[in-house]
Amino acid sequence: MFETFIEAIHQAIILIWKGDPEVFSIAIRSLSVSGLATLLSCLWGLPIALGLALSSFRGKKLIRGFFNAMLGVPTVALGLILYLLLSKSGPLGIFQLLYTPLGISIGQSLLITPIVVSFAASAIESTDIGVKDLARTLGASRFQTDLAVMHESTWGIILAIVASFSRAFAELGVAIMIGGNIRYVTRVLTTSIALETARGEIAFSIALTIILMIIVFSLTFIINFLRRT
């Protein structure tokens, strides 16, 4: 067992070092699919977070509670629901999104929207009190106050985005059910790890897993580094 593991790591290093074109294209596809998903979720997630954090209205707690509850939605559950919706015999079949990268992106963006909303809203709220009062005392308008608060919570928002990207990047359920793991089309890092393990190509799986982890960790590392400077 131990020997296999050593051999696997050896193979992983060779694979990464030589820059296997297929592995490279899978990694790029993973990045672009989850990148688009993150972008989409920010498009509607950040305005919702701002609205929730900076204004008060009836039912606000209910909505916050909903997004908090959705943080833990199982990826397979979402994958299954979307699969049935996007199937050609399903209600959204007309868009022909099943088994396309765009389909995965949309699925993942729904998956991570609660992360963007909850984390960003918390970040904005936590800087809220002092800054808001200060801005008001200095004579800022409502809009200017909101801007100042957002400015103060930039890092919190960035962390929310990074966390949601990592979740999209590392999830399997949506990618395999919506994407179908088609080679050269919808095969991403997580689905190929699942396939290669099922195929018994353990060493190759470990190599892909190492690449996956390197990307996730280095992203977090870069963000932390930027934050310090």
Place this chain on the structure above:
Amino acid sequence: MRTKLFVIIIVVIIILIGWGSYTYFNTKMTTKQLLIVSTTTSLYETGLLDILKVEFEKQHPSINVSFISQGTGLAIQTAMRRDADMILVHDPVRELKFLQDGYGVNRKVVAYNFFVIAGPSSDPANVKGLSPTEAFTKIKEAGEANFAIWVSRGDDSGTHAKEKRIWKSAGFDTTELRTMSWYLEAGTGMTATLRLTDEKNAYTLVDLGSYLNNYANENIKLGIIVDAGKDILNVYSAIANNPKKTEVYGSNFDASMKFIEFLVSDGVQQIFADFGKDKFSKPLFNPYIKLLERGNNQELIDWIQDLAYYDGIECPLHYRYEADDLYQVIHKELIIAPIILDFQN
């Protein structure tokens, strides 16, 4: 520092948009026709289909063929939902149902091999050399006496269906068996099931292609315990989706038919015959059309037709659609060909 920070954020966002549009246009701008084939894990995991993809796209540059690897049960369901354009599976009973329900047309038997019973070389149930049904009975007895474990695919695949039929012909009901402690259900693809079987030192039913592939890759140490008999013949067929059922979203019927014609063409039949020969010293799959053409093994042809033909015909006439050529080629070898054509005219 603030400005630097915002520059970074903007750069990140631009990169995200760049990636995003890259994927988007990558999917939208392909002018190629997309053909989706849902197929079984036993075919896909051996890597044969990757070779066929390259060859097919060489012959038909305007078509992009993609495979979705599922168990036969799920593969058929995917096609019924019209999410796949054709199926390449190995379960004649459910294939007939697929045709009868009006979802598929133009069935074509493509290749065959045998299932084997793989198990620990110590053979605790002592079934070596028995017929499949006898072996199943003995494994059950040994299982009840805690000598042996059986691992079932348990995923409604073609292999699973075969296994259930052998249990049935041995006189047992799988709904009862699955409640017993010596009968495990893996619920996954073939390789994962084999690895589970290997870990548990158990017995399982596996197609020869998957067995040889995994044995050569040192995934498993299991031996072939039972490997002969008509009962464990494994026949792969291709069926196109019925274009009348798929026309709402534009049918890929033409491309599907091209792929089926491709599968029975001389060149591809030769690929079946050669695939795995160098690595395993015997082929993983055997070409069916070549077997017909050689015509020197009538017993095997009879076995296959007995198992995978419906009343002596591979695709009954009313399940054919604009495919006279396809069947003409095949029946050239058989005397019944003219009768069929007359009937159709």
